[in-house]
Amino acid sequence: MNKATLGYAMTGSFCTFEKSLAQLQTLIKEGYAALPILSFHAAQTDTRFGKAKDFIARMEDLTGHAVLQTLTAVEPLGPKKLCDLLIVSPCTGNTLGKLAAGIYDTPVTLAVKSQLRAGRPVLLGVSTNDALEGSAASIGKLLARRGIFFIPLSQDAPNHKPRSGVCDFSKTLSAAEAALRGEQLQPMIF
């Protein structure tokens, strides 16, 4: 039985794709329908963590939908009210910065704009080495925006990478349920 319909977007934090896909699988097992979305870089870049075409195939296999990977594909998200909640996880420092600055030139950032325009919530799963540096200002700005929630995050390696911050991917389901109720899952920083 389907619960809400989710947009499930991934941006280019390639090292966390496996963790994110495991959460997408959990959400689907829980009965959520999901529309997969990738940023241009996520959809087109092969890295040591895997080939783009393989990640696309896995997302399509899990969700049963073609990955939305162009501006034209995501533009109707808000106007047509296609998603009850849009999850962006992993969310890079790049995407955080664009969202905070009001720049919407990728499928994921435009999907967020479109979703917010419809008054519907967005859940961000931060993963960036500069969460407590360059991206701290972006996170701060986005905290003040109505309709934006965060998967709880922490420093992932305070001794080796003191400025790095990563969300706890295992909290995606509970953070999504909270965001669908209009609430931020607490503690947001742990």
Ligand SMILES: Cc1cc2nc3c(=O)[nH]c(=O)nc-3n(C[C@H](O)[C@H](O)[C@H](O)COP(=O)(O)O)c2cc1C
């Ligand atoms: C192998 C690899 C791993 C990366 N990991 C991250 C990461 O964890 N977090 C991050 O913010 N950027 C990371 N980047 C950089 C982003 O991919 C880059 O900033 C890109 O412009 C992001 O675009 P997008 O946000 O539109 O996907 C990584 C890049 C590469 C090649």
